Amino acid sequence: MEHIFHVIHSKIEEFILPSSAEKVDIIVSEWMGFYLLHEGMLDSVLYARDNFLKPDGLMFPSEATIYVAPCAVPCLFDDWEEVDGVRLTAFGTMLRQQKSTKPEIALISPKDLLHSGVAMHWMNLMDITLEDLNSIVFQEVVPVKKLGKHQGFCIWFDCRFPAESYEDSIVLSTSPNSPATHWKQCVVVLPETACEDLEENAPVSFKISMKRNGENSRKYDLEVELLDPNEVEHPVPCECHLTKCILIKAHLQTMDTS
Secondary structure: OOOOOOOOOOOHHHOOOOOOOOOEEEEEOOOOEOOEOOOOOHHHHHHHHHHHEEEEEEEEOOEEEEEEEEEOOOOOOHHHOOEOOEOOHHHHHHHHHHHOOOOEEEOOOHHHEOOOOEEEEEEEOOOOOOHHHOEEEEEEEEEOOOOEEEOEEEEEEEEEEOOOOHHHOEEEEOOOOOOOOOOOEEEEEOOHHHOEEEOOOOEEEEEEEEEEOOOOOOOEEEEEEEEOOOOOOOOOOOOOOOHHHHHHHHHHHHHHHO
16 A cells, blocks of 8 residues: 555645544645745645654755845836837836836846845744744845846745755755746836946845735735945945945955964
8 A cells, every 4th residue: 555645635724634644754845936925825834744744754845045136127117218119218107106016026137136146034944933934024235246227126035855965955946047937036126216226336235024914814015125325234244335344344354364
C-alpha cells in the first residue's frame, strides 16, 4: 500500500486526521499570491503545519523573502508621451492617477530598477505564526545605482525549497531579473507630484507597510511613505552621496587600513 496515494477533498481547516494515520512528513503547497501574501493562503498552510506535520517534518517551500526596490514605470509615464504620433499626455495623467490608488501587478524590466532590491521581510515557514503575518513594516534608505526616474516601488518575492545542503536548495524567484512568472511583480506607483529624476547614489528613503485588511483577512493594505533622507538614520556604511555618509564611509576605510 506504500505506493498508493489517497486523495481527500476537503478544506484543511475541516479535515480530521484518521486515528489510524500518522502525522505527515512533508507539506507541499503553492500558497503564494501577488507580493507573496495576497489572498492569505498561507494561513491555511500554517494550520496544516500546526495540526498535521511531524516535529521533524519539512515544508515545501521552507523559506520566503519579500524584496523591494525603487523603480521607473515607463509603461505608465513615458510611453504615453506620444503614441503613433498622437500626444496622449492628458490620458497618461488620468491613468497614473487611477493606478496610484492601488498596487499594480505588472512585469518590470530589469533596466527600470534603480536598485538591486533590499530584503524587507524574511520568513521561516517552520516557525512563523499567524500573528506575524498581520503586519509587516519596513523602513530603509537605499542609494540609487544609476541615473533614472523614480516613479514607483517594485515588490517581488523568492521562495526557497529544502535540500540536503543550503547551497543545493532550489529558489523560485519572481525578481525582474529572473524568468517571468504569473506572479509578475507588484508595483506601487507614486503620485506624479512625488516622482523625480535621480542621480546615481541619490538616497531614496521610505517606509512600507503591509497590513492585513480589517474587512477581508485574505487581502492586505499596502502603504508607502516617502521620507526625507536628511532626517532619517542611514545604514552604516551607506553608499549614498550625502556628505555625512561619504565622511562616515571614508572614516571606516581609514580605520580598516590603520
